[in-house]
Amino acid sequence: MxxxxxxxxxxxxxxxxxxxxxxxxxxxxxxxxxxxxxxxxTNFTSKATLNYAVIGAGIMGMENLKTALMHEGVNFVAVCDLYEGRIADIKKEYGKNIYSSYDYKDILKRKDVDVVIIGTPDHWHKQIAIDALNAGKHVYCEKPMVHSVKEGMDLINAWKKSGKIMMVGSQGLSSLxxxxxxxxxxxxxxxxxxxxxxxxxxxxxxxxxxxAIPDDASLKTVRWKKYISNTTDRPFxxxxxxxxxxxxxxxxxxxxxxxxxxxxxxxxxxxxxxxxxxxxxxxxxxxxxxxxxxxxxxxxxxxxxxxxxxxxxxxxxxxxxxxxxxxxxxxxxxxxxxxxxxxxxxxxxxxxxxxxxxxxxxxxxxxxxxxxxxxxxxxxxxxxxxxxxxxxxxxxxxxxxxxxxIRNNGSVIEDxxxxxxxxxxxxxxxxxxxxxxxxxxxxxxxxxx
CATH class of the missing domain: 3.30.360.10 (Dihydrodipicolinate Reductase; domain 2)
Structure with missing residues (x-):
């Protein structure tokens, strides 16, 4: 036709x-x-409990977590961030039992983590997403899913190979x-x-x-070297x-x-x-x-x-x-x-x-x-x-x-x-x-x- x-x-x-x-x-x-x-x-019903971790607990990382927790059958179990103040705030709000680390790979090693929310700056999206998929985790990654066009196919191939669900976070896609x-x-x-x-x-x-920049922002409270480890080396x-x-x-x-x-x-x-x-x-x-x-x-x-x-x-x-x-x-x-x-x-x-x-x-x-x-x-x-x-x-x-x-072995609107x-x-x-x-x-x- x-x-x-x-x-x-x-x-x-x-x-x-x-x-x-x-x-x-x-x-x-x-x-x-x-x-x-x-x-x-459409009603989103709970069939199996999903344990969530947040990597990058800034504005959108936490907005995504709070939105996920509005659904039934969701637990928050772990967080990674490079600023100590965010981790302290999270433990104050969600409890001291929330596992925390300044190294995202520690989060990916945990067997109790089913889904990872990636809310980091854009230059970390690709690598964390690939590592999470390779570790057997489902991934919700904030947009844009990559920092440059040349990174796109590496992430797509890792997702296809993993068999896991990955959703990109342009949430308006799911709007009425x-x-x-x-x-x-x-x-x-x-x-x-x-x-x-x-x-x-x-x-x-x-x-x-x-x-806003916290008053205590310094090399003592920020893991700066980790933050810039995949890009240009600079002073804090x-x-x-x-x-x-x-x-x-x-x-x-x-x-x-x-x-x-x-x-x-x-x-x-x-x-x-x-x-x-x-x-x-x-x-x-x-x-x-x-x-x-x-x-x-x-x-x-x-x-x-x-x-x-x-x-x-x-x-x-x-x-x-x-x-x-x-x-x-x-x-x-x-x-x-x-x-x-x-x-x-x-x-x-x-x-x-x-x-x-x-x-x-x-x-x-x-x-x-x-x-x-x-x-x-x-x-x-x-x-x-x-x-x-x-x-x-x-x-x-x-x-x-x-x-x-995830629960029904289906597909997502924004893979x-x-x-x-x-x-x-x-x-x-x-x-x-x-x-x-x-x-x-x-x-x-x-x-x-």
Whole structure:
């Protein structure tokens, strides 16, 4: 089946059910909009107890642990971090019996650890994940799953060989918003895809990676030599340890932190494997605190026509100097409308096309349909889908998806192949910015051209 015939089939099959799918639950006061609740029937049930360990107990490491512990049948048994203060805080909150070490390999030797959460800086993701898989542990690894494109296939091969479950932590992938957007696109709600754009902005110091530095930060409390053992040797620098995202030796900049979320959502919604051409512009506009990465970044990406979707273009923007206090969304545009996609909400906007439109008249003539002057009832131009009350969020569901896969010998929504295809264009965005050149990528075979 050709790509054009395939898309035509999807539209016809999908649009047949779109009317039932889009029946409004609640009507808004406006005549041209409707409102619907998003629901999920999936329940994450406990069948076997899973013992979790955290390697890298910073902000996201602990957020992941707390979210995992919201599920039944989860125990927290061990932690590794290179800063003494974090381990002390964890033992105070979770009990002195929590095993702790400054060496992650001690955690991997323990037989009572089933699942490892990797919340370290990016430059340790690959090696810890490979070592954990080789040790027979299931792995939840924060995005991006690697620090550079060249690391991707090593981790994918280790995962395939291990037979273990590995989930990459772009948690928005498991959101109700993404699921509804995927359904709407397949049903032809916005016509044929041709463009997408994403925006992720922040303004607060914490949002711009100005994380707090403890008063006791020193070589006595931080295992600095271990931290830098796989990168450039430097004297102790608390900024580079606690504000690591600002430095290329440890982090992956705005694209590795935030663009990767937008890539993950877009690829899930469109079934895409990724772009084949990447370029970036930006600059250090405000946060001149010694950081090595820009605080404004603009990325442009070309997606080739594939069996999963027509060719389209993507524009991504990120701003840490945003005086509007932050904006986040992914917009997907087609020939008949658009969707603004967030994790808890989708806003669908469509065009009301008159039969006087010459293109519509030509289509009707081709199909043997006689135009009529009689006026029609037009559908709403805007439909808002929102998560219903009590929705526990994408992060909860992301961990639940992994637990189900472990307990039922299943698969996860974001395995290392999916995770790498989302990470690679983000990392190549950095390469384009710093090298001032277009980057070419083979999304099918996952390699730089």
């Amino acid at each position: 050709s790509s054009n015939n395939r898309r035509s089939f999807i539209k016809k099959a999908g649009l047949a059910s779109l009317g039932a799918m889009s029946t409004p639950i609640l009507s808004s006061a406006a005549d041209n909009s409707t409102f619907q609740l998003l629901k999920r029937a 918003g993404n699921e509804k957007a995927k359904e709407l696109l397949a049903a032809g709600a916005i016509g044929e895809l041709n463009y997408a754009e994403g925006f992720w902005a922040r303004h607060s110091p914490v949002g711009a990676w100005q994380y 620098d608390a900024m580079r340890f606690f504000r690591w995202r600002n430095y290329l030796d440890y982090g992956t900049g705005m694209s590795g932190d935030l663009f990767v979320h937008l890539f993950s959502s877009l690829h899930f919604i469109t079934n895409s494997k990724g772009p084949n051409k990447i370029s970036a512009l930006g600059g250090l506009r405000y946060w001149k605190d010694g950081r090595e990465v820009p605080d404004v970044l603009l990325g442009s990406f070309s997606y080739p026509e594939a069996k999963e979707h027509p060719g389209f273009n993507l524009s991504l923007r990120c701003n840490f100097v945003d005086g509007t206090s932050g904006t986040t969304y992914l917009r997907i545009v087609g020939s008949k409308g658009s969707m603004d996609v967030k994790w808890r909400e989708v806003v669908l906007r469509t065009n009301n096309v008159s039969t006087d439109d010459p293109f519509e008249l030509a289509k009707m003539k081709e199909k043997g349909i006689q135009p009529t002057q009689r006026k029609k009832i037009l559908p709403p131009t805007e439909t808002v889908f929102k998560a219903e009350e009590g929705y526990k969020g994408a992060h909860y569901d992301h961990h639940g998806n992994m637990m189900n896969a 290392p192949i999916f995770g790498f295809r989302a990470a690679a264009p983000a990392l190549l965005c950095n390469d384009s910015y710093f090298n001032d050149q277009f980057m070419k990528w083979d999304p099918e075979n996952m390699k730089v051209i």
